Amino acid sequence: MAISFDDIPGVEWEPGAGEFITVDPELCIGCANCVKVCLGGCYEIVRKKAVIRSLDKCMECGACWYVCDNEAISFSWPPGGTGFRTKWG
Ligand code: SF4
Numbered sequence: 001m002a003i004s005f006d007d008i009p010g011v012e013w014e015p016g017a018g019e020f021i022t023v024d025p026e027l028c029i030g031c032a033n034c035v036k037v038c039l040g041g042c043y044e045i046v047r048k049k050a051v052i053r054s055l056d057k058c059m060e061c062g063a064c065w066y067v068c069d070n071e072a073i074s075f076s077w078p079p080g081g082t083g084f085r086t087k088w089g
């Protein structure tokens, strides 16, 4: 059974807003490193290029940016933040 954040008491999801991560298709070589490391499932490969499917589950970890050897990913912090918040801090 899949567990979502809605099922965990005291945990609230804060979705990302705006295009705070972008991919330059001219620099992307389709290696899929970003797809493999993204725990939010934000990326997919379409016609041998990475595209952002959705940033709704992005946790601002920066892993996609870190593993992109071709510097095809531009990363910036979203206004207000994104990710999950717990009532415990
Ligand atoms: S890690 Fe970089 S080069 Fe590789 S698919 Fe993702 S955006 Fe493209």
Ligand code: SF4
Binding pocket: 021, 037, 038, 039, 040, 041, 042, 057, 058, 059, 060, 061, 062, 063, 064, 065
């Ligand atoms: S910052 Fe982390 S969660 Fe967000 S798109 Fe990149 S790898 Fe995925």
